[in-house]
Amino acid sequence: MTRSLCYFDNAATSWPKPARVVMEVTLALAGQLGNPGRSGHQMAVTAGRLVLEARETLAALLGVADPAQIVFTKNATESLNLAIFGLVRPGDHVITSSVEHNAVMRPLRYLETQGVALTVLRCSPEGLLDPAEVRRTMRPDTRLVVTAHASNVLGTLLPVAEIARICREAEVPYLVDGAQTAGAVPIDVEQMGVDLLAFTGHKGLLGPTGTGGLYVREGLELQPLVLGGTGSLSDQEIQPEFLPDRYESGTLNVAGLAGLKAGVSYLLEAGVDKVREHETALVRAFDSLAVCVPGCTIYGPRDPSLRVGMASFNLEGIPPSEVGRLLDTEFGIMSRIGLHCAPSAHRTMGTFPDGAVRFSWGMFNTEDEISYAAEALGRLASLARAGAYRS
Amino acid sequence: MAEVLDGLLTFYSWHHALRAEKVLREGGFRVELIPAPRELSSNCGTALRLEHGRLDEALELLAARRVQVEAGHRFLPAAEAREPGPVGAGKPRRRWLVGA
Numbered sequence: 001m002t003r004s005l006c007y008f009d010n011a012a013t014s015w016p017k018p019a020r021v022v023m024e025v026t027l028a029l030a031g032q033l034g035n036p037g038r039s040g041h042q043m044a045v046t047a048g049r050l051v052l053e054a055r056e057t058l059a060a061l062l063g064v065a066d067p068a069q070i071v072f073t074k075n076a077t078e079s080l081n082l083a084i085f086g087l088v089r090p091g092d093h094v095i096t097s098s099v100e101h102n103a104v105m106r107p108l109r110y111l112e113t114q115g116v117a118l119t120v121l122r123c124s125p126e127g128l129l130d131p132a133e134v135r136r137t138m139r140p141d142t143r144l145v146v147t148a149h150a151s152n153v154l155g156t157l158l159p160v161a162e163i164a165r166i167c168r169e170a171e172v173p174y175l176v177d178g179a180q181t182a183g184a185v186p187i188d189v190e191q192m193g194v195d196l197l198a199f200t201g202h203k204g205l206l207g208p209t210g211t212g213g214l215y216v217r218e219g220l221e222l223q224p225l226v227l228g229g230t231g232s233l234s235d236q237e238i239q240p241e242f243l244p245d246r247y248e249s250g251t252l253n254v255a256g257l258a259g260l261k262a263g264v265s266y267l268l269e270a271g272v273d274k275v276r277e278h279e280t281a282l283v284r285a286f287d288s289l290a291v292c293v294p295g296c297t298i299y300g301p302r303d304p305s306l307r308v309g310m311a312s313f314n315l316e317g318i319p320p321s322e323v324g325r326l327l328d329t330e331f332g333i334m335s336r337i338g339l340h341c342a343p344s345a346h347r348t349m350g351t352f353p354d355g356a357v358r359f360s361w362g363m364f365n366t367e368d369e370i371s372y373a374a375e376a377l378g379r380l381a382s383l384a385r386a387g388a389y390r391s
Numbered sequence: 392m393a394e395v396l397d398g399l400l401t402f403y404s405w406h407h408a409l410r411a412e413k414v415l416r417e418g419g420f421r422v423e424l425i426p427a428p429r430e431l432s433s434n435c436g437t438a439l440r441l442e443h444g445r446l447d448e449a450l451e452l453l454a455a456r457r458v459q460v461e462a463g464h465r466f467l468p469a470a471e472a473r474e475p476g477p478v479g480a481g482k483p484r485r486r487w488l489v490g491a
Contacts, residue, residue, distance in 0.1 A: 245404045
């Protein structure tokens with residue numbers, strides 16, 4: 001079997017980036033760009049137009065009618081913090097799921113120490129959540145419901161549209177963590193009825209690290225996480241109330257946003273529905289080959305349409321860290337092993353504290369790579385069965 | 392006769408100023424971004440010049456596209472702005488009519 005390079009860690013960050021992303025970042029740094037919104041001269045205006053185009057492109061991708069309702073942050077974590085700390089106060093009640101990433105869980109666990117009541121809805125070991133549980137646990141003091149759009153460990157898609165309907169009826173804001181779905185699954189926030197959607201720029205959206213954002217439904221007010229200069233209301237020492245300025249203090253990552261705009265425009269041309277189709281085919285291909293590997297346990301729902309482009313698994317007789325190391329050094333396959341910043345999700349699927357191996361695919365992965373990886377797993381499984389990895 | 396860009400829009404945020412420029416240009420308006428005259432707005436540093444005669448039409452289009460405008464103004468040519476006042480009394484002054 002020929003050694004190749006397989007990047008199967010797109011849920012951590014996507015690779016490779018389209019050539020136009022690299023070019024746009026370079027042009028933004030090399031070109032005549034000032035600070036957007038801070039001056040009236042042509043170089044500042046050029047930078048401002050670039051940021052505006054990035055916002056408009058994202059609005060088109062996510063079904064947002066007014067681009068000003070998208071605010072830029074440095075990643076999904078910051079967006080989630082802005083939404084959670086911007087809404088929840090001591091005495092409030094929050095509902096979340098048991099498959100959340102620590103970007104959601106840690107802020108909520110911290111708020112719990114500050115007098116916030118937290119309900120963590122238990123998902124099935126496959127990561128499935130019954131949306132009726134949200135209705136059942138809703139209280140008069142529930143201030144926020146927050147769930148992942150898809151688990152970053154199991155890949156399981158949560159029933160966000162159903163949860164959004166329940167939240168709308170109860171008039172409780174619903175925050176969706178779209179870190180694993182923006183760019184990978186078609187999203188229309190207004191159709192889905194979510195109030196807040198956090199996304200990162202460097203995964204499915206194919207942009208550079210250090211970019212991300214938060215969609216905020218019109219009329220929903222958050223306490224800003226960072227206050228400071230915005231280029232507006234310069235004669236006042238109070239934070240502006242209008243968007244996007246209210247949540248965007250300090251100079252933006254203009255070069256990063258130039259790259260993000262390019263990544264999103266690439267996706268708009270390729271079609272997110274096509275990306276989704278491709279990644280579902282990869283999941284199906286992997287599952288069908290991996291079930292034939294002796295001692296290989298795949299987690300998550302068996303139906304590929306219920307998962308985003310990833311698979312978490314373990315090989316009997318080899319710890320996940322060893323599988324990850326051998327896949328990298330012996331086969332050139334980049335995976336992610338361990339707990340994936342989501343201890344609660346691993347508890348849910350029964351792999352805490354040892355963790356699992358995760359393969360996560362993107363639009364540039366191929367079924368040939370999947371076959372190669374399945375073959376590699378087969379080899380590791382035979383060695384394990386021969387007792388090579390007993391500790 | 393060439394259009395005279397004697398109208399001006401001010402904005403709360405540079406985002407809206409730049410979006411207005413784009414929306415109006417796509418809508419067939421002649422527009423020009425300028426640093427906002429200080430006496431008109433302390434909000435965003437950028438303002439947009441356009442033909443005052445098409446101001447209402449422009450505001451309608453911007454509202455439909457959810458672009459927030461702070462205010463519309465009219466530029467008064469020098470000859471009409473000659474007026475005595477506390478500053479520069481008797482000198483011809485070009486000025487913007489606030490909220491025109």
